[in-house]
Amino acid sequence: MENEKNSNQDVLLTSLIAATNNSTLEIGVTLNVNGNLITGLLISYESYLKATSERLKGHNKMADVISGFFDKIAKEHAAYKESSGGAPSPSMIHLKDAKLIDGNNTFNLEYWRGKISSVDGFIIGNYQTN
Incomplete structure (x- = not known):
């Protein structure tokens, strides 16, 4: 397995995405990307x-x-x-039912695609807004 110290991508997140890319699995995740939260269902490429x-x-x-x-x-x-x-080793992450949460604003994005290397942190599960 890849050494996290030498990678711009989180090994755990990359492994989760790889598992999704090789199945029909959909997993709720919340990502921290440049100080914004992006939440949705992780889907395959x-x-x-x-x-x-x-x-x-x-x-x-x-x-x-x-x-x-x-x-x-x-x-x-x-x-x-x-x-x-x-599937090949992933470099991108794909979400459906995605929402971008920027401070007090929530934007419904439907689908979202981003670089794994841009993700600063993540949790398994969707962030719920009021």
Whole structure:
């Protein structure tokens, strides 16, 4: 396993994401990123690609082209997982039902994608706002 002292990524978080990327598992997490909280359900890269594609379909021609691009990447990723026995080591984190909490403001983001190396800390579980 990677030595945390020599990495910009948290080994535990990266392992959790890797497990998610190789399954249909969804896990509630709250991340601290540059002083902001981001909370949501940790999902696989493939789930993120498919959901983004679906959200874009049918809006206009350009959105349909971009949707097709996300579909293509999802299929290529699935083929890679099948041929190699699993997803590659993650560098990105994907959340659904995401919320950004910045002081007194909460922003509903639906889906969120960010660099694992930008996460300052995390907890397993969703942060509940009043």
